[in-house]
Amino acid sequence: MNIAVSASALEANRIPQGVPGPTKPSAPAHILRDDAEALRVAHALAEEFRAGAAERDRTGRRPLPELDAFSQSGLWSINVPKAHGGPGLSYRTLARAIAIISAADPSIGQIAQNHLGIVAAIDTVSDEDQKRLLFGLVLAGTRFGNAFSESGTKRAADFNTHFVDHDDHVTVHGRKFYATGALLAHLVPIVAVDGEGRPWYAIAERNAPGLTVIDDWSSFGQRTTASGTVILDGVRVEKSHLVPAWKGYERPSADGAIFQIIQAAVDAGIAHEALAETIAFVRTKSRPWIDSGLDRASDDPHTIRLVGDLTIRLHAAEALLDRAGLALDAAVAAPDADSVAAAQLAVAEAKVLTTEVALGATNTLFELAGTRSTLAEHNLDRHWRNARTHTLHDPVRWKYAIVGNHALNGVKPPFHAWS
Known part of the structure; x- marks a missing residue:
């Protein structure tokens, strides 16, 4: 018997005890034609997802209708190779699309991460018959979940299962x-x-x-x-x-870096939305400080400087994310020790900056917007909570070490699923 058990005993708006997994789609998913269409689809979905994001966070409602729309849109088959009927689009575009979706709702952006990583792994390690079977399921709209990590083991790479x-x-x-x-x-x-x-x-x-x-x-x-x-x-x-x-780890492959760039893209999306919310709140709701002599909070020079600083840092993070996507595309096309290491390093650099700007933007939001921004009716704290939670997946202190050890000593990054 398959059971989804609620931790809070049938809490309102949560999936109740005894309900099985979702119904499989009745029609094949859309297949994207090119990178431009992928980004148009991501923006359109983001507008839909943004509308209910704060309510879902507040109530815990699982985003099943949103996931159905997301996985049927073609974005969940974005990296299925053309040879197997997929669009085979670039990882640069994939990262951009995940960042766009994650700006609207980073939980939904993160749900896609392991699915897309598994698609990449299948392309690396499966034989042709298995690729044909599994990619066919993905193109039909099938969603892969994730049962990877275990709690209680000595290291993340240790498995009792x-x-x-x-x-x-x-x-x-x-x-x-x-x-x-x-x-x-x-x-x-x-x-x-x-x-x-x-x-x-x-x-x-x-x-x-x-x-x-x-x-x-x-x-x-x-x-x-x-x-x-x-x-x-x-x-x-x-x-x-x-x-x-x-x-996938017997010889050089970009699989680990693919999982990682999607994590970085989620954080870039969180940062983008937090900065946008800050700007909107300061423009429309915040009051200028009494010593400023100003009529509008948005004219405060200290606020202007901090918004400028965050904007520059966000653009730098997005540029590194883009650069990492290009490096990944090169490594996927011609995987060897050097191309894979270059992709790992580029993704590590993007991970550092997207983490830092996500945490910085979500924290500075309250400093600039003021006390009113902490009211429950706005639920702006979800941005900080999401950033603080998601950026814990892969510690950036180790990303600094990877980049520094390569720059100083020529040591390639470690080769595993978290690098």
């Missing part, structure tokens, strides 16, 4: 946390190790017997990412859906 081989299928056993998107997915890729300790993606049906999603994500930020605990009690996965993740 394992599978048992039964010739034509495997059964998966274990427990996962931080399972972003699993609650509202159609298929759930599970990181599980074989008898040799090698990680695989075991892609299970969301409603498979033995797969239980517990709706217990209680973070103060990124509240509607449909994250939580996944319990795996002998979940059957056909061999056709068993993807050899470990092969």
Whole structure:
């Protein structure tokens, strides 16, 4: 029996106990024609998602209608190769699209991250038959969730979840946390190790017997990412859906950097929206300080300087994100030790700046907008909560170390799924 269990016992506006995963789409998803269309679609969706973002954050309503629109729009197949019927668009465009969506609602932007990363991994490690099968599902509108990370292990790369081989299928056993998107997915890729300790993606049906999603994500930020605990009690996965993740790190590939650039894009989106909200609030609601002698808060020279500083930092972060996308495209086209390292370094630099400007913009919002901006009716604190939560995924102190060690000593970045 597949159960999504609410952590707060049928709390209003939450997914209730006993409800299975979402219905699969009845029609194939749209296939994007080019990069320009992808960005137009992202902007159109962002306008829709922005309207209810504060309410979803406040109530915890899961964004199922929004995800249906998002995954049917063509953006969830953006990196399916042209050889398999997809648009095969650039990672530069993919990062821009995620930033646009994340400005409207970073929870929705983050839900797509693991799906897009899995699509990239399949392209790297799967044989042609498996690519044909799985990419076909993606083009049909199927959403991949995520059951990767585990709590309680010594390191993020340590996994207790394992599978048992039964010739034509495997059964998966274990427990996962931080399972972003699993609650509202159609298929759930599970990181599980074989008898040799090698990680695989075991892609299970969301409603498979033995797969239980517990709706217990209680973070103060990124509240509607449909994250939580996944319990795996002998979940059957056909061999056709068993993807050899470990092969992606046998030789140089951009897989880790692809996961990372999407994280950076989410943070860039948060920063963009926080700065826009700051400007709008200062222009329309804030009062000038009594010592300024001014009639409008927006004429305060100290406010003007800080907004200028944040604008420059945001543009710098977006430029590095763009540069990282170009480096990724080069590494995907011709992966070798040098091109992959260049992509990793470019993404690390983007991750540093997008993290810093997201935290800076969401904090400065209140300083410039004033006490009134903290009122619950505005829910502007969601930007800071989202930034503070999401930027914890990959510590930027290690990104500084990666970039510095390469610049000083010529040492290439470590090669794993978080780099």
